[in-house]
Amino acid sequence: MQRGRVQETAMRAVPNAGFDSWVAGFRSRAISKGISETTFATAFRGAGFLPGVIEKDRNQTEFTRSTEDYLAIAASDERLALGRQAMAQQRATLQAIEARYRVEAKVVAAVWGLESFFGTRRGSVPVISSLATLAYDGRRGAFFEQQLVAALKILQNGDTTAQNMTGSWAGAMGHTQFIPTSYLAFAVDFRGDGRRDIWSDDPTDALASTAAYLAKSGWSYGQPWGVEVQLPAGFDTGLAGRGKGRSADDWAAMGVRSVGGGGLANHGAGFILLPAGARGPALLVFHNFNVIARYNNAQNYVIGVGHLSDRLAGGGPLRAAFPPDAAGMSLANRQELQRRLTAAGYDTQGSDGVIGNNTIAAIRAFQAARGLAVTGQPSLALLGLLR
Numbered sequence: 123m124q125r126g127r128v129q130e131t132a133m134r135a136v137p138n139a140g141f142d143s144w145v146a147g148f149r150s151r152a153i154s155k156g157i158s159e160t161t162f163a164t165a166f167r168g169a170g171f172l173p174g175v176i177e178k179d180r181n182q183t184e185f186t187r188s189t190e191d192y193l194a195i196a197a198s199d200e201r202l203a204l205g206r207q208a209m210a211q212q213r214a215t216l217q218a219i220e221a222r223y224r225v226e227a228k229v230v231a232a233v234w235g236l237e238s239f240f241g242t243r244r245g246s247v248p249v250i251s252s253l254a255t256l257a258y259d260g261r262r263g264a265f266f267e268q269q270l271v272a273a274l275k276i277l278q279n280g281d282t283t284a285q286n287m288t289g290s291w292a293g294a295m296g297h298t299q300f301i302p303t304s305y306l307a308f309a310v311d312f313r314g315d316g317r318r319d320i321w322s323d324d325p326t327d328a329l330a331s332t333a334a335y336l337a338k339s340g341w342s343y344g345q346p347w348g349v350e351v352q353l354p355a356g357f358d359t360g361l362a363g364r365g366k367g368r369s370a371d372d373w374a375a376m377g378v379r380s381v382g383g384g385g386l387a388n389h390g391a392g393f394i395l396l397p398a399g400a401r402g403p404a405l406l407v408f409h410n411f412n413v414i415a416r417y418n419n420a421q422n423y424v425i426g427v428g429h430l431s432d433r434l435a436g437g438g439p440l441r442a443a444f445p446p447d448a449a450g451m452s453l454a455n456r457q458e459l460q461r462r463l464t465a466a467g468y469d470t471q472g473s474d475g476v477i478g479n480n481t482i483a484a485i486r487a488f489q490a491a492r493g494l495a496v497t498g499q500p501s502l503a504l505l506g507l508l509r
């Protein structure tokens with residue numbers, strides 16, 4: 123699945139002779155894979171080269187957010203409020219999906235929340251154009267050509283139309299952002315109308331398809347993805363990490379306890395993750411962690427889905443604090459900085475503690491107004507000036 127869910131702006135196709143030549147050559151390859159002449163012609167009738175897609179592909183950020191920042195975004199107050207509202211609206215549907223596929227509604231909803239902000243950010247880029255552009259560009263040509271063929275098969279099956287097949291710049295589609303090959307493998311027609319429609323404003327088929335994906339990947343119903351734990355003093359951090367599973371009894375014998383200090387519940391073998399090192403929260407994760415990783419293997423994503431699912435079900439934040447950042451600031455410090463900047467007239471557009479472009483711009487404006495060196499960087503000294 124694709125990451126970085128942001129609302130896509132419309133992208134305009136531009137003339138490109140090389141792209142046109144590539145499409146002409148691709149036509150025979152597509153037909154050899156079972157795509158009909160009619161499907162191909164219809165799909166490409168309004169398709170074209172999208173330079174905006176190449177720009178996004180070339181400028182993917184290399185910055186990887188810390189787990190603390192990722193969770194602050196994944197389980198923000200705004201996302202939680204919208205998620206609880208969306209779950210209430212879709213309660214009957216989510217219950218029916220849970221009953222059929224044996225995947226908890228809170229987990230399906232958490233994927234929905236991270237992938238498209240509960241359907242509000244599904245993407246508006248024409249998928250045939252975006253995939254063809256990326257396949258022609260060649261950086262990952264074979265992969266995107268495979269996705270393009272799969273997208274054409276979706277159209278040929280009649281699940282949607284080329285005009286309606288929109289998504290992210292990289293071709294992820296619908297409420298839970300399926301790439302075309304994953305759609306072919308896992309999408310379901312839960313509404314029973316003959317189409318597996320993940321693009322509709324009605325999220326039913328998309329949510330059911332996500333549950334089907336997780337179920338076919340081996341989801342264990344009734345079991346947690348992971349739990350926060352408390353490590354003993356002097357714990358050997360070399361024992362932590364993906365793939366280093368041990369039984370609950372083994373971990374307990376080493377002094378690992380529940381986050382409240384009690385004994386460990388036995389949820390089967392699990393491994394310990396220390397996403398912020400030995401000074402941050404410790405997570406004991408189980409089989410279902412690996413199942414979520416089949417959807418998206420990024421560790422922060424899996425933790426984000428699991429944590430958001432717990433929060434949507436009424437759970438609280440992680441109890442252990444993350445260590446200060448490189449500037450020596452805690453999450454509370456960063457949140458206070460954002461609140462004080464906004465109160466001083468430099469709007470950070472939120473106070474989640476994540477230092478993004480809006481906060482950097484606010485810091486720069488404040489520094490410029492005060493005659494300070496304009497760095498845009500947060501610091502305890504800057505916070506002191508605002509107090």
